[in-house]
Amino acid sequence: MFGWLAKKKLVLNAPCDGEIVELENVNDEVFSKKMVGDGVALLPKGDTICSPARGVITKIFPTCHAFVLKADKVEIIVHIGIDTVKLKGEGFRALVSQGEEVDAGKPIISIDRAFLEANGADLTTPIVVNKTVNILVSGFVKSGESIMEVVL
Numbered sequence: 001m002f003g004w005l006a007k008k009k010l011v012l013n014a015p016c017d018g019e020i021v022e023l024e025n026v027n028d029e030v031f032s033k034k035m036v037g038d039g040v041a042l043l044p045k046g047d048t049i050c051s052p053a054r055g056v057i058t059k060i061f062p063t064c065h066a067f068v069l070k071a072d073k074v075e076i077i078v079h080i081g082i083d084t085v086k087l088k089g090e091g092f093r094a095l096v097s098q099g100e101e102v103d104a105g106k107p108i109i110s111i112d113r114a115f116l117e118a119n120g121a122d123l124t125t126p127i128v129v130n131k132t133v134n135i136l137v138s139g140f141v142k143s144g145e146s147i148m149e150v151v152l
């Protein structure tokens with residue numbers, strides 16, 4: 001009856017198969033203290049990181065270790081690994097271009113897991129937004145599974 005009072009929500013999906021990690025447990029204070037936003041992290045199991053929602057890729061970092069997706073006026077940062085910027089792009093390959101419209105589940109970044117692991121990379125991947133979120137799951141998730149919702 002009062003559907004117009006309901007708050008609109010943006011649901012974000014897991015960008016890969018992996019284990020959910022609470023943001024507070026990420027080994028980087030920028031993420032664990034929520035300095036860049038709220039969200040969740042994943043310990044990825046595959047070698048492809050996909051878009052968590054339908055939107056526009058507004059930024060792919062030059063080192064390809066992170067990207068920003070804009071969906072429903074919300075900026076979503078997907079940061080692959082902790083301190084992986086130090087690898088200067090080695091082990092990462094962009095599969096789309098900045099400015100490209102993508103659907104949820106579209107492959108965005110390919111990672112060379114063997115190279116990254118050989119170089120001691122912590123692959124914990126924070127997914128953060130500049131709004132409050134509700135975490136929907138814990139434990140192991142499959143790529144494309146709903147993991148959090150953002151109140152718009």
